[in-house]
Amino acid sequence: MSIAKGDSLPSATFMELTENGPEKVASDEFFKSKRVVLFAVPGAFTPTCSINHLPTYLENRDAILSRGVDEIAVVAVNDPFVMGGWAKATGGEGKIRYLADPDGAFAKALGMELDLSGGGLGTRSKRYSMLVKDGVVEELNVEDNSGEATVSAAATILGQL
Template identity: 85%
Template sequence: MSVSKGDTLPSSTLRELTENGPEQVSTDDIFKGRRVVLFAVPGAFTPTCSINHLPTYLENRDAILSRGVDEIAVVAVNDPFVMGGWAKATGGEGKIRYLSDADGSFTKALGMDLDMSGPGLGLRSKRYSMLVEDGKVKELNVEDNPGEATVSAAATILGQL
């Protein structure tokens, strides 16, 4: 069953690349008592993710934060080194939090896992965006097609804030 609007996010451990190397971060620490925009991509460095999805959040970062959002984060079923490399390559380092769900446990707990074995990508995440307030999903936008980044783009979240 997939996460829905009004649900509390499951407690999980993600990873992010820091100056000290990969570090674990609790979803409780990310979301509790905070207002966070989280969006997920099927894979770092993939065309739709890098060209169409992530840039909408980088371009609209200030507008989103000015509406009372504490942080914007992106999550993918990629390892923390890939996510760190993607942050540097896209100019998003220090602007958006790049989170690794390397084993897909958070993605599976949300019911947002996607089998992309056919094209050789294995387990990935559906493409979505959500507004999370104090650990609860206030808005949720899931793409029907992982190759599209329309309903999960920053413009949708901006309209929901």
């Protein structure tokens, strides 16, 4: 069963590359007492994710934050080194958080896992965006086609804020 509006997010542990190396980020603490825009991509450095999806959030970062959002984060089933490299390569380092879901545990707990093994990518996350307030999903936008980034793009979240 997939996560839905009004549901609390499951407890999970993300990894994030910091200046001290990879560090654990507990989801319960990350979402506690704040409003967060979280969007998920099937994979860092993949074409749709890098060209069409992530840029919408970087370009609209200030507008999103000005509407009462405390933090913007992207999550992918990748390791923290890949996510850290992607942050640097995209110019997003320090602007949004790049969270790794190394074994896909968060994606699975949400019911958002996506089997892309036919394309050599293994199990990944569906492409989605959500607005989370104090760990509860306020808005959820899931793409029907993982190769598109329209429903889950920043424009949708901006319209929901």
